[in-house]
Amino acid sequence: MANRRDTLCVQAGWNPKKGESRQMPIVQSTTFKYETSEQMGKLFDLEESGYFYTRLQNPTNDNVAAKIAALEGGVAAMLTSSGQAANFFAVFNICETGGHVISASNIYGGTFNLLGVTLPKMGIEVTFIDENASDEEINAAFRPNTKLVFGETISNPGVTVFDIERFANIAHSHGVPLIVDNTFATPVNCRPFEFGADIVTHSTTKYMDGHGLAVGGCVVDSGNFDWDRYADKFPGLCSPDPSYHGLTYTKAFGKGAYITKATVQLMRDLGAIQAPQNAFYLNIGLQSLHVRMAKHCSNALKVAEYLRDNEHIAWINYPDLDTDSQYEKKKKYLPNGSCGVMAFGLKGGREFSIKFMDSLKLINIATHVADCHSCVLHPASHTHRQLSEQQLIDAGISPDLIRLSVGIEDADDLIEDIEQAIAEACK
Numbered sequence: 317m318a319n320r321r322d323t324l325c326v327q328a329g330w331n332p333k334k335g336e337s338r339q340m341p342i343v344q345s346t347t348f349k350y351e352t353s354e355q356m357g358k359l360f361d362l363e364e365s366g367y368f369y370t371r372l373q374n375p376t377n378d379n380v381a382a383k384i385a386a387l388e389g390g391v392a393a394m395l396t397s398s399g400q401a402a403n404f405f406a407v408f409n410i411c412e413t414g415g416h417v418i419s420a421s422n423i424y425g426g427t428f429n430l431l432g433v434t435l436p437k438m439g440i441e442v443t444f445i446d447e448n449a450s451d452e453e454i455n456a457a458f459r460p461n462t463k464l465v466f467g468e469t470i471s472n473p474g475v476t477v478f479d480i481e482r483f484a485n486i487a488h489s490h491g492v493p494l495i496v497d498n499t500f501a502t503p504v505n506c507r508p509f510e511f512g513a514d515i516v517t518h519s520t521t522k523y524m525d526g527h528g529l530a531v532g533g534c535v536v537d538s539g540n541f542d543w544d545r546y547a548d549k550f551p552g553l554c555s556p557d558p559s560y561h562g563l564t565y566t567k568a569f570g571k572g573a574y575i576t577k578a579t580v581q582l583m584r585d586l587g588a589i590q591a592p593q594n595a596f597y598l599n600i601g602l603q604s605l606h607v608r609m610a611k612h613c614s615n616a617l618k619v620a621e622y623l624r625d626n627e628h629i630a631w632i633n634y635p636d637l638d639t640d641s642q643y644e645k646k647k648k649y650l651p652n653g654s655c656g657v658m659a660f661g662l663k664g665g666r667e668f669s670i671k672f673m674d675s676l677k678l679i680n681i682a683t684h685v686a687d688c689h690s691c692v693l694h695p696a697s698h699t700h701r702q703l704s705e706q707q708l709i710d711a712g713i714s715p716d717l718i719r720l721s722v723g724i725e726d727a728d729d730l731i732e733d734i735e736q737a738i739a740e741a742c743k
């Protein structure tokens with residue numbers, strides 16, 4: 317059976333039998349029917365698996381989650397309503413009040429707020445660390461109550477590459493898993509599990525959907541972390557759950573423990589499900605993900621080379637440029653290309669930058685990245701405007717940073733658009 321990446325993008329998760337629909341169907345139903353009340357009772361006790369209510373599980377969502385799990389090389393996955401929900405569930409599934417999280421500081425603004433502002437309100441402490449800190453400095457951030465380490469394969473919007481293997485080794489030496497947000501790379505360009513990450517999260521809103529259709533998220537488990545070995549750190553997985561008659565997830569579900577708990581406990585109680593209709597759209601996006609990622613990367617490299625050599629550009633970060641500070645890590649983790657997103661600064665200050673962005677015609681100003689349409693954003697005045705100047709710098713965002721997400725249009729048209737907008741800004 318062929319199971320290479322491109323084939324998985326198209327076919328994984330849904331194998332129709334005789335007479336069934338070729339396209340993965342939407343099961344647009346809240347509930348599922350049973351013949352006896354005993355059958356239903358067994359489902360509620362987790363003694364049998366089956367669908368009963370879409371807040372817990374839905375066949376469309378499960379099929380799409382299975383495709384993403386196959387693409388990442390994981391054992392199981394769960395869709396969520398958004399990338400934010402995915403990161404929250406991934407963390408909260410193993411870290412409750414009294415726990416501590418270590419995170420790279422170079423991460424998406426929404427996740428920075430989730431970890432730095434909202435989790436502390438739930439009694440979870442967070443330490444942000446510079447990804448370039450030494451092993452000793454990172455080791456010193458661990459505490460007895462540390463439950464996990466978090467980072468992004470390619471940070472949004474700083475476009476730095478996370479040294480997954482180094483952080484996985486450090487996390488494991490302290491008996492905790494590494495969670496990696498793989499949104500920008502997608503499993504087409506990087507599979508963090510191959511470098512030791514234990515859990516992967518996604519905002520499927522970005523390249524996976526790829527067309528700007530639906531907000532969504534996903535959590536994937538590698539099945540590799542040995543929770544029982546550190547049972548005292550992870551009581552939620554390794555000791556009885558009173559809400560299921562004292563069932564213990566690791567004993568009952570083995571390698572499926574983490575995703576099963578996230579589904580039957582967190583999703584049951586918090587309810588951040590992805591609508592089956594959105595999962596259906598997501599699957600259509602996934603079917604062409606491998607084709608689109610290659611085009612995003614080749615377009616972005618052309619645009620980045622143009623920008624690098626333009627006299628009005630103060631600096632540019634794009635990992636695929638052989639002059640980029642991230643290029644060595646890019647070669648290791650993202651040999652086929654990173655993604656379509658880059659960050660740069662223009663000479664001439666804030667006013668020049670705003671005039672430049674307002675003069676773009678093909679490239680839109682949009683609070684979005686990573687879809688087929690090219691777009692720009694100025695994080696300091698848009699997505700990250702809540703952050704102080706120091707927090708901006710800590711998150712790898714200089715105040716003049718312009719984030720450009722290169723779509724899958726013709727690269728020469730995009731370059732011409734940039735050229736004319738720079739000329740306008742010079743006037």
Ligand SMILES: *Cc1c(COP(=O)(O)O)cnc(C)c1O
Nearest residue numbers: 398399400424472499519521532
């Ligand atoms: C967009 C994004 C998120 C949040 O995802 P939503 O789907 O918008 O909730 C999380 N992580 C990264 C890296 C992102 O780019």
